[in-house]
Amino acid sequence: MCTVGGGPTGDLNFDDDRVKVKNYRCNDCEEKFPHINPNKKPICPNCDSANVTEI
Numbered sequence: 001m002c003t004v005g006g007g008p009t010g011d012l013n014f015d016d017d018r019v020k021v022k023n024y025r026c027n028d029c030e031e032k033f034p035h036i037n038p039n040k041k042p043i044c045p046n047c048d049s050a051n052v053t054e055i
């Protein structure tokens with residue numbers, strides 16, 4: 001009998017709460033868009049403006 005690798009699955013144990021999505025609204029064109037990466041500045045995908053407000 002070989003039972004190697006028969007443990008409970010732990011490789012795909014992602015926690016959804018760790019991924020925070022913030023929503024922003026562009027002050028220039030009123031476009032609403034989600035921003036996922038906190039290391040990057042939120043930029044409007046519609047007009048490339050950085051003049052956005054978190055909603």
Ligand SMILES: [Zn+2]
Pocket residue numbers: 026027028029030031044045046047048049
């Ligand atoms: Zn915009």
